[in-house]
Amino acid sequence: MNSPAASARDPQDYNTLDDDTFRITVRRWVEANYPPEIRNPPKRLHWHENKVWFFKLSEKGWLAPSWPREFGGMGLSSSKQLIMIEEFERHGCCRFNDHGVIMVGPLLIQHGTEAQKQHFLPKILSGEYIWCQGYSEPNAGSDLAALRTEAVLDGDHYVINGQKIWTTLAMDANWIFCLVRTDKNAKKQEGISFLLIPMDTPGITVRPIITLDMHDEFCETFFDNVRVPRENLVGQVNKGWTMAKALLGFERIFLGAPKQSQYALARLKQLAERMGVWEDESFQDRYVRLRLDIADLRELHATYVEIVRRGETLGPDVSQLKTWQTELFQRITELSLEIAGENAALLDPMEGNRELHPSGLYLQARPATIYGGSNEIQRNIVAKNVLELPDR
Amino acid sequence: MNSPAASARDPQDYNTLDDDTFRITVRRWVEANYPPEIRNPPKRLHWHENKVWFFKLSEKGWLAPSWPREFGGMGLSSSKQLIMIEEFERHGCCRFNDHGVIMVGPLLIQHGTEAQKQHFLPKILSGEYIWCQGYSEPNAGSDLAALRTEAVLDGDHYVINGQKIWTTLAMDANWIFCLVRTDKNAKKQEGISFLLIPMDTPGITVRPIITLDMHDEFCETFFDNVRVPRENLVGQVNKGWTMAKALLGFERIFLGAPKQSQYALARLKQLAERMGVWEDESFQDRYVRLRLDIADLRELHATYVEIVRRGETLGPDVSQLKTWQTELFQRITELSLEIAGENAALLDPMEGNRELHPSGLYLQARPATIYGGSNEIQRNIVAKNVLELPDR
Amino acid sequence: MDAAEDRNESLRMLRDSAAAIAPRGGDLKRIRDLRFSEPGFDRAVWREICAMGWPGLRLAEDVGGSGLGMREFVALVEELGAGLVPEPLIPVAMAARLLPADHLASVLSGERIVIPAWQERPNSLDAVGGTTLSGGKVTGKKMFVPQAAGADAFLVTVQGGLALVQRDAPGVSLVLEQTQDGGNFGTLSLDGAPAEAIAGDASDALEEAALATSAYLLGAMDRAFAMTLDYMKTRQQFGRTIGSFQALQHRAVDLKIQISLTRASVEAAAATLDSVTVPALRQSAVSRAKARAAEASMLVTKQCIQLSGGIGYTDAYDVGLFLRKAMVLSNLYGSAALHRARYAAVTPEQDDE
């Protein structure tokens, strides 16, 4: 882990700017400061690759747009936050190791003790503490509440035993925020608590998972009698489930954004041109369907963004968005494989051009319907909570 | 009801012919005797329209290929029966009111008393008794065993009360074979019996159901204190379910035959030519997919026909065939509507040509996935009995 | 924020006013009774509709209209689609957009019904065609004229403009064909029929009619879906409510997604027509909406039949009325395939990103 640069606080209150001025401000700064070599990365980058961007944001004081200004954030309104996201996406900025900023910070601001806030928040903003998330377990995937990693109080310490899986970029992190079971006798969703654990605590083992696309974004994390001080508990004991659910609020609109599908469609076009099928009427017929599927996704997504912009809470119907976007993303990559001919077989990009890599994109698209709540779960949610279909 | 012609017994044992000779024999006879005005009817014909064909077969002694010769049937081997079906289909012969021959005859031959056989079988073959089937009820569709039409013994008579639905061509029939509940306290599938009921018994009311395609093939049949002699019970009391299930054996291979889809594809081609899209590459792309779907259906169907030819019993996996055929049939009619332009709206055939009637064929295809056990039920059967997936 | 809230409030009021003609959740007896009759709708109800000002909703107030936008029109038509209202609002509103001020009063009052006749071949959005007006006489042939049986006059598109032809004028022959929804299409043959020349071009009014048809389909599929959900919540088989079966639940969710996409697409297109004047952008938005509405309405209504089981296949069951309506409107004012092709032709690739 490199030593972090100092984080700054941006003195300006950007909420006072009109939207267009703010958008231009962000755009100019990003264009001037974003490292060109990591624009539009085809895979999720590791800390050693993305930290240069992290520190740029940290130094500028723009790392935490949603945090209140008193804690070092920008305190931006929802609509201004969305503008920032749009501009970052437009420029092709990578996602950095953002669990600290997106998950842990807001959690502590709402539920943390004064001491926790004072200790952790500055170190999140400076990049000193880099986080990963310990939620899923081998037998608690779709059914997350079935988690069994256990934390037992022993004097002033919790002793943790168990296993987490799909801990994104755990090998890059020096802290993990975990859901653990603190009451085995309570009902499933109860008896779960939130713990913050340094990754260098004895008893923690991290093992990367190689995924279908041969990437090592995810890990398994094992806990063998891992001891952490009880002050590392966030919020009330046995109330972790409610806090975790609230943190998931934004995830589905994020996973339902048209960006992935748009990226895949642009690659499909490039490939079709390369393969000489671009002008084929039957290809065009399928291509325009996908264009329209994205166009309508964009409109549907905009209606949810509008809800966020108004500061309202997203309902369970946002699961529709995640379902449609992820399956559309996959369909685009499937058509890419179909037209790639024998190149569909290749492990590496075609002709050394990373934008011509249909097999890679196809494999990268596979988990989209599994993570963030599998699409089967999303459909259950819509069926039960939106359509109000019965259980029996 | 017209008075029937006399039925004959064909003295020849066709099993002694080789397959090709038999096929030619059937083909020549059909070509010479089938009424040309009812070839390839677009809808199921009523008795007054199809009886001319019924009586031709009856006079020739070919009405009941599967019945033993001692009861007036042809006593044909399975493979010879299939040749007859193939030749009838090839020529575009209509389906007549065949419940007597296909369902009631075999039921009585296996489970009937001597008196029942002597009374009913000749009258089935002569066309004196025309049958309809009383299985489904408004609250017992997919869940047939939930039927509630009740038969209570009162002296030497059963008294029947209740309602049947989807009684095919009930207005043409003078007898109905019914599943009725004879024991209300037994478990669902038990306590069901088979009764034969004359349609002119006081208390029976028939009401045609107009279907989406504006046809009156189906009826509702109401029973209000209908009295029939207890001799009209077939087989043992409370054992009707098992007998009924055995009769359904052939239905799924019949519903899975490629004929419907082939007919629809030929109409699609005609329509595409008429609409000027036949040469379009994108149409051809979709058309060849459908051709291949039929071609593979034909091969899969042939594997099941081969099982029948060998005289073996069809397993639950034949539900795959019904599922695929009916959904393919529907997909073909859906593409027809898509390319028909504004003509898709028309109630009647285009330009007075009954072969250019995309809206009619589309609507006729709708129930294919509902009747004969809905496709949802077929998928349940395959999931449980073929894939052996668990209930919990 | 206030302006947006005001607008939402006025949309709500307009939707509510539609309940006078198409009561929400009301039965469909009136609709059923009018099927396969002539003209296929109720002239008295049409006058009520006119009294509420709907055919002139989009017209300026100084010519007797309400001066409202496509967003309002689309919201209203969606409600009428939910009620399967057969009165010819979409074609008459299209005619009203094209008629000069001095012809409007009798049309907006409902006294006379003028239906546009623009189409000369199937699967076409060409609003002009080969029909000619010369020396006050019009000659040509128009097809698929919706609800033609109820027209008092036709607003015929001709080369270089429009022509108003009275139905009972000499040289006019009208052949009617029944449609699956119980209405009718007319084939209008004009053989030197006397006509009044009207200046103008029907293209943009046609865009509005195509988008309004998408909204009608949206309302129809949404109501059919709601009825099917109700059925799924009550129908019992195997000792369970059929709506509890997961395979049916997931299928229902897929239909819901299509309805949501259609709504987003239709509403965005209406906003585009209200704010953008570039023809390509307007056409792009309309084609996107109509392509989605056409396919989604066919998918949703056919699945509603399947989810209803045997009863869904009876003509007596109301969900079938929605399927029939989708069969009629999906390909009217351009099929999904036609609109997809037009979308591809008029929409620059970078607009996707």
Added chain:
Amino acid sequence: MDAAEDRNESLRMLRDSAAAIAPRGGDLKRIRDLRFSEPGFDRAVWREICAMGWPGLRLAEDVGGSGLGMREFVALVEELGAGLVPEPLIPVAMAARLLPADHLASVLSGERIVIPAWQERPNSLDAVGGTTLSGGKVTGKKMFVPQAAGADAFLVTVQGGLALVQRDAPGVSLVLEQTQDGGNFGTLSLDGAPAEAIAGDASDALEEAALATSAYLLGAMDRAFAMTLDYMKTRQQFGRTIGSFQALQHRAVDLKIQISLTRASVEAAAATLDSVTVPALRQSAVSRAKARAAEASMLVTKQCIQLSGGIGYTDAYDVGLFLRKAMVLSNLYGSAALHRARYAAVTPEQDDE
């Protein structure tokens, strides 16, 4: 009946013999260990395969073959697909069909591996191309040569015939690319390389290779599906076996239907190759089978990943090996689209009825 029973018995025995190389339900450690190695398969296992006579299965007995038909070859290859056997049986058997008798012994014994090199552009079934043989020297470029890293020689298709080129001959350059299944494709550049002229035409051997590839895909998807069913019967979530969820059950049934269609199609095509000599009928049958196998195998294996949830996305989970194999073989010897187009071109319409 006896002949048919005999034949079924011999097919069963052949399938059983495949278990020596690909144990039914056996683990895939050998397969996994060989991935991304060179040549991507095990030469010792290849010699075992040769000892069982598989490369010559289709050859006449007087040239050292077994004299069996495509039905037998397809049954065998299906079993190898179930075990993801990476040894190059399909290409070598193709070469063996083309080599003269005096070249066969060393190939059938496994001593030398000869791989056909016929393809010059992507998405093509043109077995000839523009490569030329003149004065004993061959010049041209061949692509997508499967398992090329293990070849001792290439049987190159040239205008007017074939040419046998040793791998280490001057003027031969071979560039390897790794494939998703852990094997490799070779791009073979021939610049005046010395070659031996062989009379013949690769077209029909190519049909056999395409059909065998379909059978391999059938075996692979069937095994992946069986593994997934096992997972669905054991994996618990929400206190239930996930295989009890109806939405997953119905999806599994749809996969089963595709597998059944593929099996029927592949077996019928094999029977056609064994009994019909008309080229169009043979091509039609092969194209039907390959089009189905290509699409079905991609559908089945991708759904097997989805049905397995997160674990399905790990490289360590075996089902992914089947997905990768489908990615490699679906488009090899012609993609689904290519075979559909060819089917349409060679199959008279009335054959559908």
